[in-house]
Amino acid sequence: MKFQGTKQYVATSDLQMAVNAAVTLQRPLLIKGEPGTGKTMLAEQVAQALEMPLIQWHIKSTTKAQQGLYEYDAVSRLRDSQLGNNVDDIGRYISRGKLWQAFEAKSPAVLLIDEIDKADIEFPNDLLLELDKMEFHVYETGETVRATHRPVIIITSNNEKELPDAFLRRCFFHFIQFPDKETMTEIIRVHYPDIKEKLVQEALEVFFDIRDIPGLKKRPSTSELIDWLKLLMSDDIPDTVLQQRDKSKAIPPLYGALLKNEQDVQLLERLAFMHRRQS
């Protein structure tokens, strides 16, 4: 079964190739790209397209690799023993992590390891063998958990930390580039099938103009554009408002959806002001 994007997700041909290669060779796929280009969404859509269950593991700065395998609750066991209960069955105090769940799933699953760069620098190294061999050892009970079906693993990263070489070698890699205007129009079509052609055109112009402004702290990306269009549509803003791209009124309507940083808004206002003064 080949992944070719879904009704809600436009996948460029290089992305399709990356996903299909990773699925066929059963390798983890590492996805990078600007925030808001649909990295996390990819996993959901792959799961949907390949009709597999999706298991999500969201990484935080405090997440340890071990938590993905299993956690041994020694404290409950100690407490139970103090209360006089029988605590011989260690298995009762072991809770399964996401990786274990994915390994033991009845059918192949998609495992999303989201934002791996948030974790400690050693985190990826601790998962090398697990991702390679798709098995791990539970020391407390002495059993070895082996994947019955190798899951499709999709890992996303925002480039906050560099990942170790040994880890990278085990993955396939894809960098989601910021979509060009054509792809962007296609993406908008997918989200809002009955949006006015004119509005899309004008909005895209404004959007790419804003992205080109040098010095923005956070350039708006696909997800922001989608949100903004939603607002434009619900407010039923006439497309003529967008058309008057007179630089002195450079602030687009409902800019709050596009710019998430008050410094960026100020920058835009300053630019508008400078244009007014020049003219």
Add this chain to the structure above:
Amino acid sequence: MLVNLFYCLREYGVPVSIREHVDLLSALDAGLAYADQEQFYFLARTALVKDEKHFDKFDRAMTAFWSGLDSLEGLVEASIPDEWLRSEFLKQLSEEEKAKIDSLGGLDELIKKFKERLEEQQKRHAGGNKWIGTGGTSPFSHGGYHPSGIRIGGEGQHNRAVKVWEKREFRNLDDSIELGTRNLKIALRRLRKFAREGAADQFDLDDTIHSTARNAGLLDIKMVPEKHNAVKVLLFFDVGGSMNRHVKICEELFSAARTEFKHLEFFYFHNCLYESVWKDNRRRYSEGISTLDVMNRYGSDYKVIFVGDASMSPWEIVYPGGSVEHNNAEAGQTWLERIGQSYHKIAWINPVPEKQWDYTQSIGLIQSIVDDKMFPLTVKGLEQAMTHLAR
């Protein structure tokens, strides 16, 4: 198979290993890309390259690899007896076309001209009526309309695929370097200062025993936050001009510093610090950041490191308007002193060998401005600098 590609990539500095190459081969074996250059390019990229900063090198290597293959194509053609091709070629022509070939001086003449033009022409070409290329009405083209055209290898797909890597869209991402920075990292590590910050997520054995005992033996768990490196660093880099000869070592220092400090902010300046600095060297003129803003934004708990050769004419430091690049309202010295007042810990790291410092007047000037806290950019000098900053 594809051993040439493997070595070609390595030659261009793409860090590929055998493991990845085997991956690519098994992907090809699984039929993921077959007889399609573009698909092959995507597949090879996803399997072999693991960081977008290598994409540009990869694109260049691909161009070299394919152009190598193109010359190979010529080799195959050359080894096929000429007569075969000619007879096949003539068979396809109508009488009318044959007459036209004769009008151009016969097939031999046509081939000769083709070779001449191929030499004359340097670039790829499409359309038009003279050059060898695609479309158009030149006799030497692919997909053209000239009756006596010679078809030149390559499919439509081919051109499109070539474009993908010839565009070199990832050039900007190739700004970091991988190097043996371990020595530098170890030296920088001296500046680590661990502090417990954030959520309490580590088991504190001592405290737990203590409070359990006080709790009459009933378990009372105590947690503490994990230790983190809490040092904050502002890094100012001198770029351009005389610094060019120290680029390599500075890059090493920079990449080491980046992985070593969690709170690291870096800025660029040229020769001496003035009223503005910048973060992206390509956009230095459009995206300057006011030095005052930097000082206001990053508190005095930041430690400041300058990296520069401090080699310039003395008036670039001492006089207003002395900068080589712009008219600065206030002298560089004033700005350096301001930084000195705002931050308690400052070090200037100089890539110029320490022995030569005495020969440049401006180095002495800067030295006195930063209270002799100038250190050479060697592992030892770096250690000294870090010890000074950590104190």
